[in-house]
Amino acid sequence: GESxxxxxxxxxxxxxxxxxxxxxxxxxxxxxxxxxxxxxxxxPQFIIDIRSNMDKRQGQRVTVLLNKTVKHLSxxxxxxxxxxxxxxxxxxxxxxxxxxxxxKGTMLLVSP
Amino acid sequence: xxxxTQSPRHKVTETGTPVTLRCHQTENHRYMYWYRQDxxxxxxxxxxxxxxxxxxxxxxxxxxxxxxxxxxxxLLTLESATSSQTSVYFCAISGxxxxxxxxxxxxxxxxxx
Numbered sequence: 001g002e003s004x005x006x007x008x009x010x011x012x013x014x015x016x017x018x019x020x021x022x023x024x025x026x027x028x029x030x031x032x033x034x035x036x037x038x039x040x041x042x043x044p045q046f047i048i049d050i051r052s053n054m055d056k057r058q059g060q061r062v063t064v065l066l067n068k069t070v071k072h073l074s075x076x077x078x079x080x081x082x083x084x085x086x087x088x089x090x091x092x093x094x095x096x097x098x099x100x101x102x103x104k105g106t107m108l109l110v111s112p
Numbered sequence: 113x114x115x116x117t118q119s120p121r122h123k124v125t126e127t128g129t130p131v132t133l134r135c136h137q138t139e140n141h142r143y144m145y146w147y148r149q150d151x152x153x154x155x156x157x158x159x160x161x162x163x164x165x166x167x168x169x170x171x172x173x174x175x176x177x178x179x180x181x182x183x184x185x186x187l188l189t190l191e192s193a194t195s196s197q198t199s200v201y202f203c204a205i206s207g208x209x210x211x212x213x214x215x216x217x218x219x220x221x222x223x224x225x
Contacts, residue, residue, distance in 0.1 A: 034213075042219075043216030043219055097211055098209065100214060101157070101171075102155040
């Protein structure tokens with residue numbers, strides 16, 4: 001099955017800083033990657049995705065970078081705000097595209 | 113917000129009792145999933161469905177069964193609850209399966225004493 005890991009369980013930043021959350025994956029054939037955000041007491045919510053034919057994709061204040069050579073992706077949040085405090089998960093589909101495997105998550109703590 | 117309703121939202125039960133969690137959607141999405149979330153383990157897939165009466169096992173399916181008799185409802189049953197099944201359970205739906213966005217419910221917190 002898929003193995004998805006995150007480098008840091010908790011990331012603490014100051015409001016206004018840029019945040020970088022990392023994720024490693026094991027299957028070099030993986031071709032689709034997704035980031036989810038989970039606020040306290042709520043279900044995860046889709047943030048941004050990227051396919052393997054891209055190295056970078058930008059959204060509103062978020063950028064996902066994909067390095068297929070080292071099987072690593074990162075989520076960058078610009079000008080982090082207190083409302084960004086949440087747990088962030090990367091996720092990859094299994095090879096049959098029937099299920100989604102989530103990493104264990106990184107908790108982002110933003111202090112004013 | 114996607115129309116997903118989980119019930120009950122909170123439940124406390126005793127070891128050995130049966131428990132059924134319900135996921136109801138109003139989006140007519142084909143795919144439905146049950147995940148459990150535990151500290152240190154993230155989200156782990158229990159069972160999923162890719163259509164009415166079409167279900168399959170996920171990573172942690174032991175002790176759980178599911179049923180999907182109509183598009184809008186996906187039931188998760190613990191035949192005989194154990195303390196190890198104390199968790200937060202999330203239902204998710206998708207029109208495209210993993211090749212697209214999953215929409216999650218608000219979660220059901222189950223405590224097995």
